[in-house]
Amino acid sequence: EAGVTQFPSHSVIEKGQTVTLRCDPISGHDNLYWYRRVMGKEIKFLLHFVKESKQDESGMPNNRFLAERTGGTYSTLKVQPAELEDSGVYFCASSQGQGFNTQYFGPGTRLTVL
Amino acid sequence: EDQVTQSPEALRLQEGESSSLNCSYTVSGLRGLFWYRQDPGKGPEFLFTLYSAGEEKEKERLKATLTKKESFLHITAPKPEDSATYLCAVQVDYSWGKLQFGAGTQVVVTP
Numbered sequence: 047e048a049g050v051t052q053f054p055s056h057s058v059i060e061k062g063q064t065v066t067l068r069c070d071p072i073s074g075h076d077n078l079y080w081y082r083r084v085m086g087k088e089i090k091f092l093l094h095f096v097k098e099s100k101q102d103e104s105g106m107p108n109n110r111f112l113a114e115r116t117g118g119t120y121s122t123l124k125v126q127p128a129e130l131e132d133s134g135v136y137f138c139a140s141s142q143g144q145g146f147n148t149q150y151f152g153p154g155t156r157l158t159v160l
Numbered sequence: 161e162d163q164v165t166q167s168p169e170a171l172r173l174q175e176g177e178s179s180s181l182n183c184s185y186t187v188s189g190l191r192g193l194f195w196y197r198q199d200p201g202k203g204p205e206f207l208f209t210l211y212s213a214g215e216e217k218e219k220e221r222l223k224a225t226l227t228k229k230e231s232f233l234h235i236t237a238p239k240p241e242d243s244a245t246y247l248c249a250v251q252v253d254y255s256w257g258k259l260q261f262g263a264g265t266q267v268v269v270t271p
Binding site: 050077079081087088089090091094096101102104105137139141144146147148149150151152153154 | 204
């Protein structure tokens with residue numbers, strides 16, 4: 047069974063540009079989460095999809111971040127315009143069934159904003 | 161405010177030298193406590209879930225335990241391949257399943 051995949055693995059952009067990160071969850075997993083780790087701090091929650099609906103977006107830092115999950119399959123996280131403080135590693139995780147089940151993580155996308 | 165604190169920040173062990181990592185938490189309504197292992201450049205890899213005080217789980221050289229205030233991850237006779245960052249995370253009842261992570265413990269096991 048394929049695990050969670052993320053693309054790209056690394057992105058380097060300039061301040062003010064736009065970047066879109068993609069996550070493909072494990073097949074059949076209704077729950078999809080986005081997390082990020084910035085500047086050596088702990089991993090922090092961004093938002094949670096159940097199928098195509100946003101269940102919890104309490105961790106989204108501001109309106110420069112837009113997440114979508116078309117058709118309840120893959121998800122994209124767009125940062126527009128990117129700021130220096132957005133640099134970090136963005137992780138996606140998925141789980142099956144109810145939201146409290148085990149979450150399986152992807153390898154992450156390292157975003158560097160210059 | 162919910163808090164998850166891991167100690168120590170870093171741990172250097174000789175091969176075969178057993179030790180324990182600590183994860184203390186202050187949350188209202190613990191739903192579950194998770195241990196993950198993370199290797200450099202990779203995502204967190206699931207190890208264990210603990211749900212209630214007194215629960216224990218084992219996998220190879222790793223054993224996780226849970227009390228009402230903290231969890232321990234015991235590493236018995238570690239090998240160099242156990243070198244990694246070990247992450248603790250909690251889920252609380254009033255969330256929708258989101259994980260709140262500690263900062264992690266970086267473990268290095270030398271031959």
